Amino acid sequence: MTPFPRPDYADLDRYDPGRAPVAVDLSDNTNLWGPHPAALQRVREATADDLRCYPELYANTLRTAVADKFGVAPECVTTGDGSDDVIDSAFRAAYGAGQSVTFPAPTFSMVGDFARMNGMTPQPVPWSEAENDPGTLLDGDVAVVYLCRPNNPTGAQLPGEWVKRLLAAAGRVEAGPLILVDEAYADFAGETLIASAPRHANLLVTRTCSKAFGLAGIRCSFAVGTPEVVLEVDKSRGPYKVSRLAIELAAIAVRDEDGWVARTTAEAVAIRERLRKELESRGLAQLPSAANFILFAAPSGSAADDAQALRATGVQVRPFSGATELGEALRVTVGPWSLLQHFLDALDQRLDALKKE
């Protein structure tokens, strides 16, 4: 008899980043310029069939849009109900009992959970060690190497040359692991591996509609790899996973015919640099970011206390404890400057209060 729940589930928890509704939410890295306007228009024109009928089995309309955009074959594209779904399905397809999922740490907090949900062991490798030698990610019995590029929550971008070394090292491993590159924030870095993914065995590059596309509410994502990798992920994911409307809306945002994604992304990058200077002028240490957020040192030395103080003035950021060389830190999402001005006002109020303590 197998006990319920599975023993390795016992200390898994439901995801809870401790968010609450606030006036200015800068905690989840979604697009604060809004949803893709052409996608919103399509929702307004929804038909009875959009709701009554099943969607395409494997989201072919979206696969084709992605294939056209990045110059790959549609067989090289898989999709999912958010990239969480693609990551989970890819891990399940790669599963080996007792094997590990390695990743440069700190990184996306869900990765360790997805490893454990799928019966594998998370094996974090300290960021600087992995940065020095990508081969350390292949030490041991490894089923998956996960790499977030640019990385959440630090914003760090491992160089293309580094990725080449990792892929070369993985290629030398017989029956090598799956290399999963999470490009949730690649739009903001201006660099992507997506078009080259089908040229590498065992590489899967994931993208999400939740960030630059402004479509977190529809839960949709896509990924590119060889047809063999894509087939295994599709099998593990199952049919009908992306809804009819999500397929249509994601395809509209991928095509981006009016250039809205490109424009808001460029604005986010420019504003990120402006925010960087504002934090610098306040003497707060920060990490260089290639994404649409900045991680900076918590001014009081307690990320939780600072986040709570900011929330009391209607501004939400995401606290992190001891994950990086910053120690206690806050992650703030870049948005239109008017929102960041609220954030800076709240921050200044906090800094003043700390000075008086």
Ligand SMILES: *Cc1c(COP(=O)(O)O)cnc(C)c1O
């Ligand atoms: C936000 C985010 C995602 C997006 O996940 P979805 O399930 O597509 O919303 C994926 N990876 C990272 C690192 C993220 O920060």
